[in-house]
Amino acid sequence: xxxxxxxxxxxxxxxxxxxxxxxxxxxxxxxxxxxxxxxxxxxxxxxxxxxxxxxxxxxxxxxxxxxxxxxxxxxxxxxxxxxxxxxxxxxxxxxxxxxxxxxxxxxxxxxxxxxxxxxxxxxxxxxxxxxxxxxxxxxxxxxxxxxxxxxxxxxxxxxxxxxxxxxxxxxxxxxxxxxxxxxxxxxxxxxxxxxxxxxxxxxxxxxxxxxxxxxxxxxxxxxxxxxxxxxxxxxxxxxxxxxxxxxxxxxxxxxxxxxxxxxxxxxxxxxxxxxxxxxxxxxxxxxxxxxxxxxxxxxxxxxxxxxxxxxxxxxxxxxxxxxxxxxxxxxxxxxxxxxxxxxxxxxxxxxxxxxxxxxxxxxxxxxxxxxxxxxxxxxxxxxxxxxxxxxxxxxxxxxxxxxxxxxxxxxxxxxxxxxxxxxxxxxxxxxxxxxxxxxxxxxxxxxxxxxxxxxxxxxxxxxxxxxxxxx
Numbered sequence: 326x327x328x329x330x331x332x333x334x335x336x337x338x339x340x341x342x343x344x345x346x347x348x349x350x351x352x353x354x355x356x357x358x359x360x361x362x363x364x365x366x367x368x369x370x371x372x373x374x375x376x377x378x379x380x381x382x383x384x385x386x387x388x389x390x391x392x393x394x395x396x397x398x399x400x401x402x403x404x405x406x407x408x409x410x411x412x413x414x415x416x417x418x419x420x421x422x423x424x425x426x427x428x429x430x431x432x433x434x435x436x437x438x439x440x441x442x443x444x445x446x447x448x449x450x451x452x453x454x455x456x457x458x459x460x461x462x463x464x465x466x467x468x469x470x471x472x473x474x475x476x477x478x479x480x481x482x483x484x485x486x487x488x489x490x491x492x493x494x495x496x497x498x499x500x501x502x503x504x505x506x507x508x509x510x511x512x513x514x515x516x517x518x519x520x521x522x523x524x525x526x527x528x529x530x531x532x533x534x535x536x537x538x539x540x541x542x543x544x545x546x547x548x549x550x551x552x553x554x555x556x557x558x559x560x561x562x563x564x565x566x567x568x569x570x571x572x573x574x575x576x577x578x579x580x581x582x583x584x585x586x587x588x589x590x591x592x593x594x595x596x597x598x599x600x601x602x603x604x605x606x607x608x609x610x611x612x613x614x615x616x617x618x619x620x621x622x623x624x625x626x627x628x629x630x631x632x633x634x635x636x637x638x639x640x641x642x643x644x645x646x647x648x649x650x651x652x653x654x655x656x657x658x659x660x661x662x663x664x665x666x667x668x669x670x671x672x673x674x675x676x677x678x679x680x681x682x683x684x685x686x687x688x689x690x691x692x693x694x695x696x697x698x699x700x701x702x703x704x705x706x707x708x709x710x711x712x713x714x715x716x717x718x719x720x721x722x723x724x725x726x727x728x729x730x731x732x733x734x735x736x737x738x739x740x741x742x743x744x745x746x747x748x749x750x751x752x753x754x755x756x757x758x759x760x761x762x763x764x765x766x767x768x769x770x771x772x773x774x775x776x777x778x779x780x781x782x783x784x785x786x787x788x789x790x791x792x793x794x795x796x
Contacts (some may be wrong), residue, residue, distance in 0.1 A: 326363050329388040331587040334362060336676045337386055340639065342368050345379040347565070406478045406494075407485070423608035426440050444517065444719055453492040453518045453712050455480045456509055458500045461548070461583075464674060473523060478707075481523060481548075487760045488709035490716065502528050506535050513540050517716045521546040525584040527619050529531035538557075541713045549587035551704035554711070554728050555751065556647060556670065558735035559702050562750035563690040565740065567666035569644060575599045575664075577643045579636055579678060580650030581609060586619055588647060591732075593626060594725060601639045603789050604650075608632050608639050624628070637662070644668065647687075652676035660687040674700055690747045699748040706751065710760035714767025727770040734766035735759060 328334045330775035335352065337727050347368040356363035366383075370376040384391045414420050416481065424426050432551055436442050444450045459473035477494030484492035497508050505528075509519060519542065521533055525753050529546055536544045567680070576597050578585050581604045589600055602609040602623050609615070610633055613625045632639065636654060640646055641662040647670045648655065655678045660669060664688040676693040682700045684691045692700035715723070738752040738759050739745050752759050 327390040341382045344383045347379045353587050409480050410741040433633045454495045454516045455520045456495045457496050457522045462523045472705040488713035499756045519544045543719050548583040551707045552706040553583040553587040554732045558732035559751045561736045562745045563668045570596050571595045573642035576645040577601045579603045579648040583648040599629050601641050603636045650679035657683040705754045710763025713764035718768045718771035720771040727767050730766040730770040731763045734762040
């Protein structure tokens, strides 16, 4: 910004930021002239609106002109967050002849004769496509493929950071179920797995199911299964804290979209006393006459007592609340009606179903999807290691046993050292033990689930063991 070259200019600028509630972290005079100075101020703000308030306050100072505003979050995204780099040297003609023509022709011929060799001789062995249509992005809704790209880039960066998996965003400019399925079929030869992301329900269920039938590589819908895996692992430890067995507890799941449906179906493997599903129309039960196939299926397998009513009716006498729905649906008074030593997972993001501090007045264990409260239930605990295990096992499909193994691995990172307590039921997303533990659990489960021997030209070894084999 430009300011008058007076002795008080720096103090005036700093005071304006302070009066607006900002915290200055850097102050630099980048140009000095006889009639003006140009100053670069870096400060912390609470939100985009707060940053705008600070800018307005600075612009109100006499002789001050704000030239440009930069947001550090936007700066992180400039030019994208991921890139492609070569794993081999290309310094001379000999390097080129082996990596590209003419030597590459021999490798192409080997793959043509035995397509399974693509898993060892190309990026397929360690690559995942992160596929979206932009129809259900974060809490932003249907914002389209271009606007979804920053999220998919971030997902790809997390794959690489936590599990060494190469992932690439595939943002499709269609929301037609048939076109999405066909597009993924067409790109599948390049990848060792497909991660579906931010595709709205109920289309996401059909897309995932049909792709699993059509493809010979694993298809994983992270909004469903990543969430369910972490929730199940967190619940195992939370129940340990309160001294209850899952077979004895009644669980309320608020939100029956992609995440809620998958959570319910994975929980059913653990045989809780009952699961009550709740959506915008209240408690899900067989008598509601829902036309949605997913809701009918959930109604048939839950709510053994045939309860009806609202969310408040559902949580009365429940042991566990799991919310994957919308902000501010649950009150402290509702939590007070739950059983003693209640567990509340309020996972709507960024604003949960109930303020965690209010929930803590009556619940023994509280978790959210946020990083500024204890017990952050975040999919990054699951998907990097999960795909690492799938790729290492050369898996062709995903089973419930693999997902349960992953959830147990996440839980074990915490309670393996008997550290579990009401504020620590899941490990930190930065705990370097998580992804390897999940990967190994999934790899073992994947190998155990095989019903066929590898083809004659294939290898049953993980790629990390097979990569140096001669051809």
